[in-house]
Amino acid sequence: MMSSLFSRGQVLLTKSFQPRRINSIRTMVIAKKYVIGKYFQGEPKRSDLPLVEEELPPLKDGEYLIQAEYLSVDPYMRPYVYRVPLGRTMIGSQVAKIIESKNANFPVGQRVFANIGWRTHTVIREDAGGVFDQPPYVLPDFDGLPASLGLGVLGMPGNTSYFGFLEICQPKAGETLVVSGAAGAVGSHVGQIGKILGLNVIGIAGSDAKCKWLKEELGFDHAINYKTQNVATALREAAPNKVDCYFDNVGGDISGIVLNQMNVFGRISVCGSISSYNADINAMPKTAIIQPALVFAQLKMEGFIVMRWKNRWMEGIEQNLKWIKEGKLKYRETVTDGFENMFDAFVGLLQGENTGKAVVKV
Structure with a gap:
């Protein structure tokens, strides 16, 4: 546990899953995995992702x-999830330990990052790429920091923050940055990079506790609670000279407000739109028209997927x-204990229950 910087989520008492061996000599492992039984409609339901077992065969050379x-x-x-056929393993990444190997590049005992979904055990070929076509890699030395950071600040969310902010927003010292979803894994990271580079940083989050964390621990200059404050009014007060960079994690009306308070030649990096993920796609959009703001302030707005920079992954x-x-x-x-509680952790994330990176400890 890492001092005050490591926050543990609600611990649910579950027994860690162990492989079931067939016969006295290991020939197969029984793994557990969540499969996509039905595409989500509105808020995900537990029945959408049934938990099943799978027999894994003995290793072949190179596996x-x-x-x-x-x-x-x-x-x-x-x-x-809609990009993956029904019946496949639920998408996601994991930090795992190699427990058997016939591949000299991946020796037993090493930890790897693998984008192979919600599953306890997996036989992997070296070129397996997962949904993002990103082959597994041995985790670099984190110098005593938790291996779980390979899923967060030292993994995909960290690189999303690093490349998505720096490459698209091209920030300059003295400018004003607004981050929505600022208390999440990516938003909290982006805001801190802004402070490192000398920007005035304003975070938008969903609770007083999160806003307090952003200001008192992470050094944000201002934090706005969108659930209790008038965002437009609070933003004018926090950014009297308007906004130069906006890192957008939520979309929706909040983003419409920010775009209408940006300076000429402002830059918007669109990472996500969590406000709309559970909405009926056939009933969208229902938000402010943003084109006038884009035109009259000559804004640059660009969406991205972090795999754009996979050739520079270790740099981040x-x-x-x-x-x-x-x-x-x-x-x-925010750590949830138990593979059996993956679904609860996922729904909690979508409801904003996490602070920082949400992970599940198997």
Whole structure:
């Protein structure tokens, strides 16, 4: 446990799943996995993702067997699930330990990051890419930090923050940055990068506790509780000279407000739109018209998927690790215990129950 920077979520007492061996010599492992039984309609339902068992065959040359230690739940899973055929394993990434190997590049005992979904055990080929076509990789040395950070600040969310903010917003010292979904894994990270680079940073979050964390622990200059404050009024007070950069995690009316308070040649990096993920897509959109703001302020608005920078992946991890070691970048994790509680952790994330990165410890 990492001092005050490591926050544990509600612990549910469940027994860790262990592989069931067939005969005295290991020939097969019985793994557990969640499969996509039905595409989500509105808020995800437990019956949409049934938990099943799967027999894994003995290893072939070049393969290795991993056992999940930490699994990630992320907002992108909600819209991305429609890209995966029904009956397949629910998408997601994990940090796992290699427990058997016939691949010299992946020796027993090493930890790997693998984008292979919600499953306890997996036989992997070296070129397996998952939904993002990203082959598994051995985790770099985190110098004593938790391995779970490979799913957060030192993994995909960290690189989403690093590349998505720096490459698209092109921030400059003295500018004003607004981050929506600011208390999540990506938003909290982006705001801290803004402070490292000398920007005035305003976060928008959904509770007083989250706003307090952003200001008192992470160093945000201002934090707005969108549930209790008038966002337009609060934003004018916090940014009297308007906004130069907006990192958008939520979309919807909040984003319409921010866009209408931006300076000429402002830049918007669109990471996600969690406000709409459970909405009826046939009834959308129902938000303010943004084109006048884009035209008259000559704004640049660009969406992105972090895999755009997969050829620079370790650059982001190394820089974020350096900032952590220098005390410039803090993180928090909301941890749910038990593979059987993956679904609860996922729904809780979509409802904003997490602070920082949401992970499940197997």
